[in-house]
Structures are given as C-alpha cells and as structure tokens.
Amino acid sequence: MTTRDITLIALFAALTAVMAVFPPIALPILPVPITAQSLGVMLAGGILGAKRGGLAILLLLVLVAIGLPLLSGGRGGLSVFFGPTAGFLLGWLVAAFVIGWLTEKYWDGLSFVSATLICVVGGIGVLYAIGIPGISLMAGVPISKAFIGSVTFIPGDIVKALVAAAVMVTVKKSYPIIGQAA
Numbered sequence: 001m002t003t004r005d006i007t008l009i010a011l012f013a014a015l016t017a018v019m020a021v022f023p024p025i026a027l028p029i030l031p032v033p034i035t036a037q038s039l040g041v042m043l044a045g046g047i048l049g050a051k052r053g054g055l056a057i058l059l060l061l062v063l064v065a066i067g068l069p070l071l072s073g074g075r076g077g078l079s080v081f082f083g084p085t086a087g088f089l090l091g092w093l094v095a096a097f098v099i100g101w102l103t104e105k106y107w108d109g110l111s112f113v114s115a116t117l118i119c120v121v122g123g124i125g126v127l128y129a130i131g132i133p134g135i136s137l138m139a140g141v142p143i144s145k146a147f148i149g150s151v152t153f154i155p156g157d158i159v160k161a162l163v164a165a166a167v168m169v170t171v172k173k174s175y176p177i178i179g180q181a182a
Contacts, residue, residue, distance in 0.1 A: 008048055008177065012056035013063070016040025017070040034156055035072035041092045042123040042164035045099030046115065047171050049178045054097035061089060087134010091127040098122040103168065103178060110172055115165035123164065124157045 022036040045053035060070060069076040071085075081089060099122035106114050128150055135146040171177065 005052055009052050009056045009059055012040065012044040012048055012053065013059040016044060016057065016060050017063070020070055020072045020074075022072070034153055036160070037072055038088075038092070038095075038123060038127065038157060039160040039164060041096050041127075042099055042119045042160060043167060045096035045101075045122060046103050046119060046164055046168040047177055048100060049104050050097045050100030053100035054093060057093045057096040061093060064089075082138065084135050084139040085131075086138050088127065088131035090134065091130035094130055095122045095127045098126045100178075107172075107178055110169065112165050112169050115168045116161055119161035119164045119168075120158070123161055124154065127157075128153075 016037055017040075019036040019040045041057055044056040047053070048056060064070050064076045064080060065078055067077045071080060080086070099118055102118040102122060103110065103115070106118065132146045132150050133143060135141060135150070136143040139146070141149075
C-alpha cells in the first residue's frame with residue numbers, strides 16, 4: 001500500500017464523514033434516519049475500487065467506534081453498532097467493497113448507465129440486504145415491517161446512485177484512480 005493509497009482512503013473516509021453535516025430525516029415508521037452518507041459509500045467504492053473503498057469505510061467505522069461523532073446527527077461510539085442502524089453500518093462496508101469490485105470488473109466499459117446499475121446493486125441492493133435484517137434484529141420489529149419501512153428510502157437512494165454514477169464517470173475520464181497500477 002502506497003502513501004497515495006493511504007491518502008485516498010483517509011480522504012474518502014473524511015468525505016463520507018462530512019456528509020453527516022446534512023441533517024438526518026427521521027421517519028416515523030423506522031428508527032433509522034435518511035442520511036447523505038450512503039452517497040459517500042457509493043463514491044468510495046466507485047472511485048477507489050474494492051480494496052481502497054472498503055478500507056475507507058472501515059476507517060470511518062473504526063473512528064465512529066472509538067467515539068468520534070461522525071455519523072449523521074452527531075452520533076458515534078460503540079452503541080451505534082448495537083442499535084437499529086447497525087446493519088446499515090456493516091452494510092456500508094460490504095456495499096463499498098461490492099461497488100468497487102463491480103466497478104473494477106466493468107471498468108473498461110464503464111458508462112453512466114453501468115455506473116448507475118453498479119451503485120443500485122451495491123449501494124441499494126447489498127446495503128438493504130444487510131440493513132433490513134439488522135433493523136429487524138436490533139430494533140425487534142418484524143422483518144416485513146422493516147422491509148416496508150425501508151421502501152421510503154429508495155427514491156433518495158436512487159438519486160444518490162445517479163449522482164455517484166455521474167461523479168464516477170467524470171473521475172474515470174479526467175483522473176482515473178482505478179485503472180492505474182497500484
């Protein structure tokens with residue numbers, strides 16, 4: 001791992017943390033707020049690739065675990081890993097890795113459409129596959145209620161996927177990070 005890799009990992013951990021500045025939108029159905037931070041997850045994987053993108057989110061989660069208030073609403077500390085958002089936090093790590101892996105796999109033909117699909121698969125599909133059971137388990141709600149409540153997140157997540165895809169394609173054209181030798 002190079003100094004450049006470490007710098008990029010730290011930069012995208014910070015970028016995802018900064019997205020916590022946008023106020024969370026609380027939903028009456030679920031104890032999980034709508035935040036902008038999943039956009040940072042999509043960007044980390046889509047711009048840095050699987051390894052560096054996953055490490056960026058892992059770094060963020062370690063900083064949260066030691067108590068830094070880097071999550072939306074100024075939350076931090078170990079308690080967030082035992083609350084209703086725990087599944088989504090774990091899902092961020094897996095989603096960044098999957099988005100990065102898919103981006104690397106389809107790098108040569110990456111277009112706005114393929115980048116959007118990658119962000120939808122990783123940033124919505126994978127994230128929800130881990131986050132919804134996490135809500136059910138940690139909040140003690142039936143999985144059906146967690147699933148139905150999570151549907152309200154989809155429009156915003158699609159917008160985030162579109163934004164991330166546009167940035168991914170722009171970065172690929174102007175300053176590709178993934179296609180370069182590490």
